[in-house]
Amino acid sequence: MSRAIILTVDDDAAVSKAITRDLRARYGERYRIVRSMSGADALATLEEFQRRDQPVALIVSDHRMPEMTGIDFLERSITLASGAKLVLLTAYADTDVAIKAINDIGLDHYLMKPWAPPEERLFPIVDDLLSDWERSNDNRFDGIRIVGNRWSERSYDTRMFLARNHVHYQWLELERDPEAQRLHALFGAPERALPLVLLSDGTVLDGPAPHELADALGLHTRAESTLYDLVVVGAGPAGLAAAVYGASEGLHTAVIERDAPGGQAAQSARIENYLGFPNGLSGSDLSQRAMMQAQRLGAEMVFARSVDSLVQRGNVHAVCFADGTEIEARAVVIATGVSYRRMGGEGLAELTGRGVYYGASASDARGTEGDDVYIVGAANSAGQAALHLARFARRVVILARGASLTTSMSTYLVDRIVAADNIEVRLQTEVVRGGGTDHLEWLELVDVSTGQHEEVKASFLYVFIGASPHTDWLGDTIARDERGFILTGPDVVNLDRDRWRWPHRRPPFLLETSRPGVFAAGDVRLASMKRVASAVGEGSSAVSNVHLYLETV
Numbered sequence: 001m002s003r004a005i006i007l008t009v010d011d012d013a014a015v016s017k018a019i020t021r022d023l024r025a026r027y028g029e030r031y032r033i034v035r036s037m038s039g040a041d042a043l044a045t046l047e048e049f050q051r052r053d054q055p056v057a058l059i060v061s062d063h064r065m066p067e068m069t070g071i072d073f074l075e076r077s078i079t080l081a082s083g084a085k086l087v088l089l090t091a092y093a094d095t096d097v098a099i100k101a102i103n104d105i106g107l108d109h110y111l112m113k114p115w116a117p118p119e120e121r122l123f124p125i126v127d128d129l130l131s132d133w134e135r136s137n138d139n140r141f142d143g144i145r146i147v148g149n150r151w152s153e154r155s156y157d158t159r160m161f162l163a164r165n166h167v168h169y170q171w172l173e174l175e176r177d178p179e180a181q182r183l184h185a186l187f188g189a190p191e192r193a194l195p196l197v198l199l200s201d202g203t204v205l206d207g208p209a210p211h212e213l214a215d216a217l218g219l220h221t222r223a224e225s226t227l228y229d230l231v232v233v234g235a236g237p238a239g240l241a242a243a244v245y246g247a248s249e250g251l252h253t254a255v256i257e258r259d260a261p262g263g264q265a266a267q268s269a270r271i272e273n274y275l276g277f278p279n280g281l282s283g284s285d286l287s288q289r290a291m292m293q294a295q296r297l298g299a300e301m302v303f304a305r306s307v308d309s310l311v312q313r314g315n316v317h318a319v320c321f322a323d324g325t326e327i328e329a330r331a332v333v334i335a336t337g338v339s340y341r342r343m344g345g346e347g348l349a350e351l352t353g354r355g356v357y358y359g360a361s362a363s364d365a366r367g368t369e370g371d372d373v374y375i376v377g378a379a380n381s382a383g384q385a386a387l388h389l390a391r392f393a394r395r396v397v398i399l400a401r402g403a404s405l406t407t408s409m410s411t412y413l414v415d416r417i418v419a420a421d422n423i424e425v426r427l428q429t430e431v432v433r434g435g436g437t438d439h440l441e442w443l444e445l446v447d448v449s450t451g452q453h454e455e456v457k458a459s460f461l462y463v464f465i466g467a468s469p470h471t472d473w474l475g476d477t478i479a480r481d482e483r484g485f486i487l488t489g490p491d492v493v494n495l496d497r498d499r500w501r502w503p504h505r506r507p508p509f510l511l512e513t514s515r516p517g518v519f520a521a522g523d524v525r526l527a528s529m530k531r532v533a534s535a536v537g538e539g540s541s542a543v544s545n546v547h548l549y550l551e552t553v
């Protein structure tokens, strides 16, 4: 496979040489570093790369250039080098323009000139951008190939499981790819279920369940001990924060995750409101960093295992798995989050995973290239998904029940949606039906203000319509509200109809549930804020509550 490209663009010969030299010194072995002296020349170069299907990982452009500003050039480069990370070289005087470009064109970073010493002011930024690009770039895979049908739910789930666990793979579609057909003929006996997953050591798995795939890939799927100080259920932002704080404060900590780290946040193409990341960061990047941090501090991560009940034995809590095994803990933090509510329209349930998707992860977007995509929802998650998918899809249509987006979506997202050429917003519109032979092919929409029905062709429907908590597995063991959200702190004594549940004279700690020693953090908790930062805050606060609790037993 040819090396991906890093392109530098600067009309000033001295600066151009310097930035190219620094980048070549550090990245020259892994990337091809190409230099352009003007925006026009660089656009022609990118066209050529696009024609030859050569991936571009990073473009670093000066802002002040005579014929075309750096921002104009970078904006035009997006269609030629989709997915490339964009960096603007600026003088101090242009900082405001650069900050604006983060919103306007999706600039990934701006670098102040001069950037010496590069070890401090250039390489850490570029390292981050390139590792993010590498993680989300399908061209680079760890020898794992998935052969399956384009519209199979099982294939989709397998790809999502690998993507969320940051395992690179090559996706080969049986309908369109001769290599997929060759591999299927070679390994796909009729009785073998699709998708086929071919590992680099020659192992072939057919239609593997997540835990089989995780075992085959050597992911950690079993707890090493039988008793922990703290078990965290769920590895979204709240659970990962609890793991970081628990482990760093000396608690023997394990985190159980049924799928992959990051939770809902991992589906976010760009989180823009997390403190300390002025350019935003992808949810997958945030999750990967948090997981590495938790592991480095000593937390044990157990993947592809779903907790399905909680049993109390004196002061110890048994966290039980579906296969009958269990681990015990002196304290438990439940951070199982929420997932999107299902769409009610006729025919849509049957098409889940075959054109109808709940939430959208960054890795889905490429599959929509050249197609029309419909998105249901009017909150920030829908807006972010629309902007991200619009980079690949031919057209994105947002369907919102309300009369305006501004009441439910942040202004910065609404502004960018309005400015995007290929995003259309249809207000007061609902999906009533959907259908297709083996995948979604059409939707029936209704304009609720006029009652008029319309059928549209559609291959993709992404749904973002409110959330329900992952708490069914708790049954009656812990007080929840009528929608399933967990009561904590004062709510345990004020709102639980079965107040007798709280057994102590002391009031529950702020994040403690109706069962002493069991805490809840993040979206799963009643009246939580449903944001990454608040989930992280609650996950870390839960650990301080755990310490207070352990002093009482």
Ligand SMILES: Cc1cc2nc3c(=O)[nH]c(=O)nc-3n(C[C@H](O)[C@H](O)[C@H](O)COP(=O)(O)OP(=O)(O)OC[C@H]3O[C@@H](n4cnc5c(N)ncnc54)[C@H](O)[C@@H]3O)c2cc1C
Pocket: 233, 234, 235, 236, 237, 238, 239, 256, 257, 258, 259, 260, 261, 262, 263, 264, 265, 266, 267, 268, 269, 270, 271, 272, 273, 305, 306, 307, 308, 335, 336, 337, 338, 339, 359, 360, 380, 381, 384, 385, 470, 473, 521, 522, 523, 524, 529, 530, 531, 532, 533, 535
């Ligand atoms: C597409 C999208 C974009 C978003 N963008 C933003 C944004 O820009 N800014 C922002 O602040 N917020 C954003 N949010 C909201 C934010 O992601 C959530 O508020 C946050 O992730 C909540 O974290 P959490 O840890 O409480 O739960 P979750 O992120 O839901 O994580 C819960 C985890 O628990 C696991 N789990 C569930 N049940 C079990 C079980 N029984 N056993 C084991 N594991 C289990 C799940 O697999 C999951 O990994 C976005 C959400 C979405 C979906």
